[in-house]
Amino acid sequence: MHERTTIIESGDFSFQLNQIQKWTEESGCPIAVEGLRGSSRAFFLSKLIKFKNQPIIIFTEDQTQGEILQDDLKYFFHFEKVKRSFYFFPSWELLPYEQLSPLNEISGERLDILNRLRNGESLILIVPLEAGLQRVMPREVLGKLVFPVYCKMSLEREFLEACLSDNGFKRSSLVENKGEFSARGDIVDLFQPCSINPIRIEFFGDEVESIREFDISSQVSTNELDSVNILPVRELNLSEVEKKRGVEAINKFAEKNSSDRQFLKELLEKIEFLGVFSGMEYLSPFFQPFQESLFDYLDRDSLVVLIDEDQLQDKSEQFQNIINTEYDKVLGNGGIAVTPEELYLGADEIKKNISKFKGCITLNTLKTSDQESKRAIRWEVKHIPPLVGKFQDFSAQVLKWQEEENKIVIVATTKAQVRRIHELIHEWGLEIDVDLGRISEGFQLKSSNHIFIAEHEIFGRSQKQRYRRKQRSQPFQKGLKDLKNGDFLVHIDYGIGLYQGTRELQTGLGGGEFLEISYADDEKLYLPMEALSLVQKYVGSTESPPPLSKMGGAAWKRQKKKVREAIQEMAGDLLKLYASRELASGHSFSHNTLLMREFADTFEYEETDDQLKAIEDIEADLEKDTPTDRLICGDVGYGKTEVAMRAAFKVVLDKKQVAVLVPTTILAQQHLQTFRERFKEYPVNIEVINRFRTPSEQKETLAQLKTSNIDIIIGTHRLLSKDVEFAALGLIVVDEEQRFGVKHKEKLKKLRNAVDILTLTATPIPRTLHFSLMGVRDLSVIETPPVDRLAVKTFIRKFDEKVIREALMREIDRGGQVFFVHNKIRSIHSISEMIRRVVPGVKIDIAHGQLPEHQLEIVMKRFMDKEIDVLVSTSIVESGLDIPSANTIIINRADQFGLAQLYQLRGRVGRYKHQAYAYLLIPGTGSLSDAALKRLVAIEELSELGAGFQLSARDMEIRGVGNMLGHNQSGHITSIGFDLYCKLVEDMVKDIRGEKIDSQIETELNLMVKGFIPKDYVPDLNQRLDFYRRIQIASEHEEYLAIMSELLDRYGPYPEPVAKLLALLEIRIFCQQIHISKLEVKSNQACLHLLPSTLINTEKLTSMFDERFSIESEYKINIRVDRKGWKADLRLIGNYLKKLASLLKTVKV
Secondary structure: OOOOOOOOOOOOHHHHHHHHHHHOOOOOOOOOOOOOOOOHHHHHHHHOOOOOOEEEEEEEEEHHHHHHHHHHHHHHHHHEEEEEOEEEOOOOOOOOOOOOOOOOHHHHHHHHHHHHHHOOOOOOOEEHHHHHEEEOHHHHHHHHHHHEEOOOOOOOHHHHHHHHHOOOEOOOOOOOOOEEEEEEEEEEEOOOOOOOOOEEEEEOOOOOEEEEEEEEOOEEEEEEOOOEEEEOOOOOOOOOHHHHHHHHHHHHHHHHHOOOHHHHHHHHHHHHOOOOOOOOOOOHHHOOOEEHHHHHHOOOOOEEEEOOHHHHHHHHHHHHHHHHHHHHHHHHHHOEEEEEEEEEEOOHHHHHHHHOOEEEEEEEEOOOOOOOEEEEEEEEEEEOOOOOOOOOHHHHHHHHHHHHHOEEEEEEEOOHHHHHHHHHHHOOOOOEEEOOOOOOOEEEEEOOOOEEEEEEHHOOOOOOOOEEOOOOOOOOOOOOOOOOOOEEEEEOEEEEEEHHHHEEEEOOOOEEEEEEOHHHOOOEEEHHHHHHHEHHHHHHHHOOOOOOOOOOOOHHHHHHHHHHHHHHHHHHHHHHHHHHHHHHHOOOOOOOOOOHHHHHHHOOOOHHHHHHHHHHHHHHHHHHHOOOOEEEEEOOOOHHHHHHHHHHHHHHHHHOOEEEEOHHHHHHHHHHHHHHHOOOOOOOOEEEEOOOOOOHHHHHHHHHHHOOOOOOOEEEHHHOOOOOOOEEEEEEEEHHHHOOOOOHHHHHHHHHHOOEOOOOOOOOHHHHHHHHHHHOEEEEEEEOOOOOOOOOOEEEEEEEEHHHHHHHHHHHOOOOOOEEEEEOOHHHHHHHHHHHHHHOOOOOOEEEEOOOOOHHHHHHHHHOOOOOEEEEEEEEHHOOOOOOOEEEEEEEEEHHHHHHHHHHHHHHOOOOOOEEEEEEEEOOOOOOOHHHHHHHHHHHHHOOOOOOHHHHHHHHHHHHHOHHHOOOOOOHHHOOOHHHHHHHHHHHHHOOOOOOOOOOOOOEOOOOOOOOOOOOOOOOOHHHHHHHHHOOOHOOOHHHHHHHHHHHHOOOOOOHHHHHHHHHHHHHHHHHHEEEEEEEEEEEEEEEEEEEOOOOOHHHHHOOOOEEEEEEEEEEEEEOOOOOHHHHHHHHHHHHHHHHHHHHHHHOO
């Protein structure tokens, strides 16, 4: 018998909400809440959840809708002061049965949530339908794999290491990535995929002494924890018993279905020898026959919320079709797969599962409930009328709303924007609340008298936000990073040698560690760690290895002299360039105005520290009266364009013109859109000159430019033509510098003397990079990625239609778009036909440089507007296009592209927070040249974010390095190695510029004590070298304290050799501060030889006289020591030095 229909259409919002609260506490048919859409759903849910403690599970149709709801809830939870936090249960974002595994981060989040549910936590959970349909690891299996560790528990370190290996963690010398662990002495570090920070567990014997989080970039501990639950890294973690069971089940399946023998053989080998391999999760029912679903983890008291039930139903049917198609395809190809029912729930199962829960609410946009047995609430939600840029209309609308006694809230994304809106509404004489946050769209909910307006509904900006993670900027590293046996090293005095590893040797003062370097005629040099600064890694400009130098021979000295002379000659040219630049007077732009601050406030994202620094640098450059030449180096998508727009705005404010030079017509078109969007609230005239424009349009544009009617002109190298004349050119912005040829660069070089130049690039060509590093050009680096940016997953694959189909299907299934790069115009149409054949129904278009003028523009616009699924193009898409929904790129014949080009192409994807994929298709490894193979390996290795900078270093090694100013220097680089060559040039540049070459006071210590870092204390060589390097360059007492506490933190209590090393470091720092050239111990006397430059206050010296301390002459002090052990002696000397150092301070005041 049906219960009586209750449909509440109007009335007080609180009454309706109370009614829903009551219904959720009674069992019965689902509650239909109708009329809500967009952000109003999050507003309703936050009101409902505020007074509920039960678990709440919200199903959305896909990942994107789930993320939008997550952002909206974040704001409304804050607005309603809801104390509970919510979680997002992500889907794998893979095609069913695809031979890929989910990202560790995604698996980590999912397992963390499952474990919380298993422990009975009452969660608010957002679940995309695909994630809800998928079967998951059974509770019993997960329970066995979770390993709790807490302080003071009894635990053997070796047992913990074994558990971590069993749980899928990879052993590493240094924990830098999720899913890694390392063990050193009594310390174990690990990084769980679900955590923000890694964990450090310190033992005392077999007891856990402490558990701490630590910072990934500095490796230093941050805060203490009482306990930690260690979860598996992957969602399938096999024991030997499960492996055995799986192999039997797979063999049985293969026999029954006549599977392909080769496929079966390879699969069984992967299980036996690899244990972990891509795509194994789709085979899990073979190993663990009793699979469960998310519903098995949920409490029966949970409240289920379905967002748009009809769309969930449609999506479920679509997904079931994809599952069945992929399953049939695997079987048709002779592959091995479990049935869809074993991996996914059917639509009927979902309904049955939902009906078991205490309550269910459906949030439907349309009011569709009939007069049967439904409990329904209907609300009237109105859209915010179109108000973009119509401030008068907005003002009138607000007054009207206020007359109707509505509460109005404007939601703005940044503090600067909140401040700006406050100023504007004050000007309009309005009183409205402005709140910090983000909502996807505004709405008016009539029954609650609430009106929310998103800032973009007034100012018309897009809704893409990048939250950015703070990341410590790390400088580009040269020197001895990643030193391994067989590397060539350059010693400044002895030349090129071959590194053979390290050795611990005994000397008169005790043991120490030495680098073993082989030279010509089998001669060996044992270099003590304190002399590390004398060697650098060799990077040459040819593929062949360099000849080894002869130790003590004259050839190396001659070679160095020859190179110095060549550099001196080259430096003469450099001097001319410098002098002309320094003497040239440029325009000094006025200091920041109010307008400049307002322009900065309208930026829709939070700037990163790096970005702010770059903006400050370029603004300071523009305010000088000499022309500036700055290089902004930042990875693709890190916000370089915004830096350029700030500079352009500053220049335009001073009535000067800006030329933006880009390599391709398409990029010019996109920059035109970006600049016009950003400058639309200001009277700035922005035009473009490229081949999309007719000759008469170009002529008109050039005439306007000459008469100062155009403020900003964007164009390709056409801007460097003779017929382009400016009325008052103030700044040239060069984007993607690596794409311009030498001729164009020479033209720019002539302009450099007279006008400010700002260059933007993601992969600086090596020549540019080192020019910058050596202070000839100013360099700003933006290294902080947007948060949620995942590194692009890169695959090298043979050309195969199956691979192409999988890649396209996965991207299109999640609502994305694909770039397919094929660099031969004559065969581009046959490639697009092949794509139509393997993925029927997909929307394809073609773009290449020979298309008629306007057609290319139309194609690109259609792709940007998401009317096309796949864009088949030549490499014209390489430069700077920003299309967030395109997250897969397939590059055909990747072996024929250069490394910088591959990196740029791959940078077209992964610009939003979804996992992006790059497929480099090659004909087969046999036909590749050595250089092509090296390039492909390098691009695959450098998949982490911000790799563009390191990439240049790799590119240098592969392509060799040209001369930085001329073309005749590569022989010199080969003969002495790149780093030493750079150092000589750097010294020369400083000399030319009249700068002093840093000469730190070197103190000779001879205290009959030697310290070193033993291998069993810091086992990894590169970490030891890093500490030795830091100890050598430390010059402040704070640095000594930092090194000491970091060693304790990362490696535990230090042994005697390290204590000696640190004591000597402290003494050396004091000596350098006091200006002591030599400190030696002879019999019972420590002799201090002071330099005449010492700043000791001699009048105060007398206060230090005692039976141990005496002055032998003006610059020589003696201290009597007892020689009763190194510790007592060094402590005594250290105390006297500390007192002497304190006398310096009074002089400095």
